[in-house]
Amino acid sequence: PLTEVHWLSCHFAGNALLQKLLHCAEVNENNDPIAKYCLKKLTDPQYRIALTVLDDILGELSELCQTFQRSCLTTIEAYRYAKAKIAKFCSQCLGEKVHWKQQMTSFANTVNTRVVLHSITELCEHLGCQFPENELQEWAAFDTETLFPAKFNYGTENVTKLVGKYQAVLNLPTDGSITECICKQYIDYKFIIVEKMKAGAIRTFANMVTYMLKEEQFTDLTQFVDICGTFQASSADCECGFRLMNQIKAKSRNRLGVNHMDQLIRIKYYLAANGDVNLDKIYHHWTIDKYRREK
Template identity: 25%
Template sequence: MDGAAVMSSDLNGVTGLLHRDNPYTVAVHCVCHRLHLAASQAAKDIPQMKSASLLVDSIYNYVMKSPNRLAEFKAMVDVLGEDYIKLKHVFEIRWLSMGEAIQSVLRNYRALAVYTEEQAAAGDPTAIGLHQQLTSYLPVALLHLLADVLDATNHLSRLFQYRDITFSSLRTQLTECLDSLEAMRQVDGPKLERFRTSVRQSGQFRETPIQMRVGRGGRDPLVELDNIKAVFLERILENLRARFPRVDLLEAMKVFEPAAYPADDNNVALAYWGRRELTTLLDHYAEQKQTRDGNVCEGYIDRYICEGQFGAFKQAVAARFKGEERVDEDGEATFHFYRPTELLQKMFGGRNADNQRIFGEVFKLMCCCLIVLVSNAEAERVFSCQNRIKTKTRTLLGIEQLDRLIRLSYARIPMPEFDFPAAREMYLRAPRRL
């Protein structure tokens, strides 16, 4: 789900209504939405950071929304002998757009500074304002600070948009992101450090003189940058920690992830492995809970039976269901660890269906865990696919037809394998209005 109150509110939102009927429901706020909101809300209440974000929008609007200015800007890039990087727009509904937009401004920085200087000399009032900001120390430094922070959060966002993201990677990747941001409180990120060093040594950045303009109240821009940086990083770290409250429960689900198991020859480690994670899962799914309406719900899982079955389950996974050799496109054979959904199918499906009775409580716990999505990026891909199909000129598409088209698009059938004659015959047989 996203962060809208109608979805996430634990009182009258969808989450709250589900918890009213089933207190064992796990609500997963999309990781990518959380990262986007953490960064945007951390910057929202800091006027200087908000101004830096508006500067990116203003540059895009000034250059990209005028064909004449865009052509002049491209010509300027050619004259300077630099590569033209398309300026990006900031979209509130696109998680990575702010980082991409800032990167495009910084990579075009020299050309933008020269172009706005030229237009300002011709008397363009917008160019005068943009050039003043592009040659002032604080606004440009804040763009570099934002770029460093968004590099860390966008990297994490991209990881959680992978189709095969696993339970065990959630805490690891989140911790690495938090550690990177914590380090920036003590040491500048690479982009901000490069900017500071260049200005300190030559008074310029990428051959553009940087003015140490004093802000309102006579504040020194160097001191103000350090103060803003400290507040911004503190807020974004607080937001990230507050927005990931159930990481322990999701990480505990790695007991159903063969790649997380100890090495094959370490039976002692295997015997102790996963006990803490199993306890975390059973504390949620096996304990009696009470709804806000006073109804008592019995746990889904029998704790004592599940604990007894878990040791044999681990041994079976380690011995027979950890994975298999697979040959890649280059003919190289590599060992493939089963993903949790593959493990469920291999261990409890087909000829191994009897394991559903042998490991009954573990099987139920595994089913409860696998319906929880670590990331809903796949759902967002379906929405994008739907928007590509149901355009403004196709608003009369029915639900069933739209569903079929989405499934066809998502199947990604290679064109050489598509049976066009059969599709033509089906089309000709179907009744149509003339």
């Protein structure tokens, strides 16, 4: 789709160069001078391998970007997708044997691919710095996929570390009682969530967060679940909000204020969630409670 061009343009450019290579080879049969000039560089095996590998790498990164655009994608899930992609690059190109594409095998045996492999190494190192090991180790305690089978001591140590990290931010008591209380709530949380997942009442991370926010018995633990569910890896929901804002604030409404914009967006979201708006009640409120300037 055209809406994806702005963040997939690198892959599109690499793919276009490959297509141009094939096109120049066809045009050269007619002795076209421009095609000859382009083909002289494009048919260089070193250049062709570099271009093909670049197209493959950019294609993989584009797929990763598309994955990151999924709605309600948790940070833990995004981290796993990224680590899986890094592991794939390392296994394919940086192992004892390089797994080239079939059409590149003949070229790879005749040219020096050290520069290409070095660039892939730097890419993996860069991605590794962006997604360091054990960065989300503590938050794995709230990953629903790791709760099976439910074990009594699983995740308690991670929750204790989270309490220490966010104690000042959440204004928690400094004595050890709050840590003990939250760990007790976490133990109950594990077994309840596992049983609800077995029964099909909870299927996704979002379902778990919704359930936790409604349960009073997990009041202290819910603060950490709320933090884990707040920082989404995807910007899809933000993009939907901006698109809705652009639909509301059109040229005919270019003087729409911030407060009115906020109210209209809330109404739109409420209606999209199958909410019912009582227009008579709204009109009654508008005629009675709305602030009026004195004439």
